[in-house]
Amino acid sequence: xxxxxxxxxxxxxxxxxxxxxxxxxxxxxxxxxxxxxxxxxxxxxxxxxxxxxxxxxxxxxxxxxxxxxxxxxxxxxxxxxxxxxxxxxxxxxxxxxxxxxxxxxxxxxxxxx
Amino acid sequence: xxxxxxxxxxxxxxxxxxxxxxxxxxxxxxxxxxxxxxxxxxxxxxxxxxxxxxxxxxxxxxxxxxxxxxxxxxxxxxxxxxxxxxxxxxxxxxxxxxxxxxxxxxxxxxx
Numbered sequence: 001x002x003x004x005x006x007x008x009x010x011x012x013x014x015x016x017x018x019x020x021x022x023x024x025x026x027x028x029x030x031x032x033x034x035x036x037x038x039x040x041x042x043x044x045x046x047x048x049x050x051x052x053x054x055x056x057x058x059x060x061x062x063x064x065x066x067x068x069x070x071x072x073x074x075x076x077x078x079x080x081x082x083x084x085x086x087x088x089x090x091x092x093x094x095x096x097x098x099x100x101x102x103x104x105x106x107x108x109x110x111x112x113x
Numbered sequence: 114x115x116x117x118x119x120x121x122x123x124x125x126x127x128x129x130x131x132x133x134x135x136x137x138x139x140x141x142x143x144x145x146x147x148x149x150x151x152x153x154x155x156x157x158x159x160x161x162x163x164x165x166x167x168x169x170x171x172x173x174x175x176x177x178x179x180x181x182x183x184x185x186x187x188x189x190x191x192x193x194x195x196x197x198x199x200x201x202x203x204x205x206x207x208x209x210x211x212x213x214x215x216x217x218x219x220x221x222x223x224x
Contacts, residue, residue, distance in 0.1 A: 099213030
């Protein structure tokens, strides 16, 4: 059974702080890793993808991947109240179909003013 | 405007009734997917299709059926065999080299 586990929430941080979201996966054959943001009642929105070990930065977001440890994380710098949402970690092991994903259960992030 | 359109936004099903959820995309993506989300949970894959006239079961296909007669369309039927169909249903599409993007979802409730 392929599993993706996220750190249990909810996570609460003050405005301007760094929010750190963590995810581990069980299948060593996993090739592609994604972070989706989901506001309450809405569909998931892709915010980051990462395919190789190391860091990938996009604005206030940094994704980190360590395949040896089977660990992927998302850092949100200068957190804003608008970042309050559920963050879903998703993993692809297929390699040919990027939308065939195994999701974690999500971490609820609240950024308070 | 390119995107994925799901309809209806809300759907109510009576016990023993089949219902069909629509998913249309104009992104020229080859692959399409159906996911189910229960409250407080992540998404689980129901069915996916990588080309027209071909589709594969995902992790929770029992009680569901799909068709892929056109590249743009991938409807999902929730049959009476699905004993707990109340959930948020999400359709997505991708190419072989791009990430998956989701439609706005259909919220199905059994009444």
